[in-house]
Amino acid sequence: MRFEDYDSLKRYMNDLGLFSMDLGLGRMEAFRAEAGLHDAPPVVHVVGTNGKGSTSTFIESIARAHGLKTGLFTSPHFVTPRERIRVNGRILPREDWVRLANRLLSLSCGSRLTYFEFQTSLAMLAFCDAGVDVAVMEAGLGGRFDATNVFDPFLTVFTPIGMDHEAVLGDTLEEIAQDKAGAMREGGFAVTARQKPGAMRVLHAQAAKQGGRFIRSEQSPLPDCPLGLRGAHQRENARLALVAWQHLAQGLGLPPDAEAEATGLKQAFIPGRLQFAQLNGCEVILDGAHNAHALEALRDALDAEGVRPGAVVFGCMADKDIASMLGLLEAVTNGPIFVTRADWSRAASPENLAEALPGRAEALPDIRTALERALGEPGPVLVCGSLYLLGDVYSLYPRLLNPSPNE
Incomplete structure (x- = not known):
């Protein structure tokens, strides 16, 4: 199968079913192996229940304000799936979607991917193709079996965890947190926002089990600067994003730059958040x-x-x-x-x-x-x-x- 234009690609994605789910990482692991991804950028993986899109947007905006070329993958979209994948803050042209989708379907695993897996894979191909310096990827649902969890993250970021998708993730806060905690990597680095006690206990236990660094952001200072996103809760999202960025920058060998951090926080924008x-x-x-x-x-x-x-x-x-x-x-x-x-x-x-x-x-x-x-x-x-x-x-x-x- 080969797409001739974006409309035919859009019909194909619609036929996959927006809400279709088939939990498991087998297809995504096959994609990662077959696609090679030798030039894959460092990934910041944003997991949680609420504030994922805002936190991802803040991190990406701060990184771009420091002069990095950025990739951002979020969901869901409002009007067009093209909103989900951005390079340096801009959605990809339709022609790029068609070219990358044809490349994806040329892989033996491509035709077996679900709707979200297809777009997650296309996003990583786009980021590798564009040569981004960092890719910020928002999890779709859960953590352990989410399609975004197949890419080994440079940093895992946990936004507040609450009751959501109980039919899939579990009936209690602890069960939901356990699924999301599955995004942590052995010896990895995770940053979390303020959590309810049950969720925090689960995250702490998983971090100890994995032997990684685990940082809580709630006591970290946030500069007294305007934010691009309104609302008191966005200050906590911005605080989490800033702490995540500072550890990412340290890992990338970038010097502290308070002015660029403030610029990134001020310029962040995502529709539909207050x-x-x-x-x-x-x-x-x-x-x-x-x-x-x-x-x-x-x-x-x-x-x-x-x-x-x-x-x-x-x-x-x-x-x-x-x-x-x-x-x-x-x-x-x-x-x-x-x-x-x-x-x-x-x-x-x-x-x-x-x-x-x-x-x-x-x-x-x-x-x-x-x-x-x-x-x-x-x-x-x-x-x-x-x-x-x-x-x-x-x-x-x-x-x-x-x-x-x-x-």
Whole structure:
């Protein structure tokens, strides 16, 4: 099989199934062996439940501010899969995706890769092809069997671990942490953010078992400088990223540069993380908080900013702890809550969400209708609950994907 253009490649990836999973690293190990990857860059592997995308973005931005050529692999995407792979902050041209995909399918293992494995492999080919100095790779789900875990990391970074994907990772925080701790390497180097006690015990035990260095970031100083990402929780993500960067820089033999660190923290941008924007003359806050832990952080961030949404547009996946999420949602606003569904098969139905919030929530069929209703309410409108729901917003208003929304 050979792709002639990006549209045919996109159809192929869609046919693989966005949510298809087949746990195990056998296919990725086959890719690593067959692809060679002799010029593979040092990898910073970012694992956890919440804050992975933001932390990855901070690390990449700091590295780029130091003059390094960077690779960044994140997920999910909002509008196009091309958002997942960036070199020096820019998405790859469609032609590069086609060329690299054809190279990937020329390998005997290529046609057996799942959706996420295919894109993870393509990302590493892109980074090797571009000759990046460092590759920051965000884990998709879990740690031990995540496709990104096949590349031996220079550094493993743990963002806060919470309850998520219980059906796959385990029913308790400790079970989930154990899976994510599986990303550590024997004799390796790991940095962690503040964790709940159960998760921290698991990470400490795994680090001791592996005989590696294990650093906690929460007591490290963070310079008093502006951050490109808003919210009190982003300060903890920035702190974790900065500690990770400083140990990475030391390993790469780079001298300390406080000015470049501050520049990287200031220039970091990722859509959908407490993003304030204007739509039709109204203020909108876009946040991909997709579980109870993330909604708690969103609530605290809004309180710290002194912002009280006048209305909320909400939608989430059906496999989430919906009762906890809706309880937190009620505390965020005194105004109406418009529930809708993201354009994904796993999305919870608006009717079920509305039934769980009698008298507070109104079910609407799609994001366009929900936004039209919400924008008529006084005060800012908060859109949250799922990165896929935000993807529907960005499909309607793609300019909001840029750091400067007028671009």
